[in-house]
Amino acid sequence: MDYHDLLARLGEGSAHPGGFSATMQLLDALSLPAGLHVLEIGCGTGRTACHLARQGNQVTAIDLHRHMLDKAVRRARKERVDVRFIQADATALPLPSNRVDVVFIESVTIFTPWRKSLSEYARVLKPGGLLVDREMVLSGRKTELMSRRLRRFYGIRTLATVATWKKRLRGSGFSNVAVKEQSRTMGKWGVDHDPLREIDMNWLEDEQVQQMSRTNDQLLMRYGNRLGYAVFTARVPVEAEAK
Template sequence: MGGSDYQELLALFGIGGAHPGGIALTEEILSGERLSKRTRVLDVGCGTGQTSAFLARKYGCAVTAIDLHPLMRQKARERFRKEQLAVKLLRGDANALPFSDGAFDLLLVESVTVFTDLAKSLPEYARVLKPGGVLIDLEMTAERPLAIQELKELQDVYGTKKVPTEAEWIGRFKQVGLRDVQTVKGGTVASALQGDPSVEGAWPEFQPSPDIDPSVYEIWHRHQEVTERFKLRLGYRVYRAKKPSKSTS
């Protein structure tokens, strides 16, 4: 088992807003951005399209959504069709984004980058942002440097080769030329699990496929076990960074 199995689980259950805080946190973070019909947004690893749909519905943004998983794209496509939203949906890999330089005003990435090759994905984010553009990236973050055995345990379930600390994430964003890097929200897994159940959108959305193989539930069980064991060692952060404008680069 590994990362591909976990991604398959997310797709089969049609989990939207799987990250801590769910779509409610996404909406809160985006409320601080200047979004309009002229804003060109790329939703990297869009999953079932929950965030892309919100951006198109609430702000009328020109949204492009990409995902590698065909079942995720199928569920996103159905969502956009039902809601009659003009979201451009493509097969796309965060490690090699199929777009020209400076194509987007805003990149939104939610619990995706940690599953990628950071040496490839982060430079790609910087490349496709226009000068002055903004990256918002919500990612799994180690509360302290993890030991080799801890990383192996996480890799066995999620396929993650590296889980950076907050300082390491910030350093990596700066390394690819992004500036004004800030942590705008965050906490431990334990704090996220104690979230307010009365907040609409704070918990994941499910769109399960029919006839799910029982073996998938074993992956879910392992995910739950790891979540419990690492609830104080792992956390999440929402990072915001800007690509320097030409005048300051």
């Protein structure tokens, strides 16, 4: 079992700073019009995808974890919204080029080979399309031991500063790169009541789960003051054409 298995079993679909409340605040600030084709990458249990669908958008949502997607599908049925869920990798999106208006991501890109994922985000967006990506960022000194521990436990593949992320986005073909939100600390994760959350109750007493929870707390205590987060927005240039 790894960290993502743990999140799936616990039904945690908003594992990022601020939780689902922060997601709602971000969407309110973006003021996206209805009727867009939105691709959510790393949809988890589908809470954000279902919200976007209720707002009148065409929503495609992908996640690599099958157990997460199963819970997302059941959520959409209970909420009676239409979301297209697909099991897929962020580095190989199963969509044609120039297809979506918005790519929405929260805490996914750091777990991927960033060159491939950013290239895929740019590919599937229409010219002028919007990328919104909330990611953990480096706000203090990084050591090899820190990188190794975070990768081993969380699966984090890349940890970079805000400036480096902006450079990477521009280098991947995006324009109008901006930072919508930024914090030098991770802050507290919001505890949101989710009436449709599915928790695999038999896992709560599992010793491995309890040990992983302790390890998570220890890592955040040790390295939390060097980690922050930022929300990046960027667009595919209007003159971009399908390759």
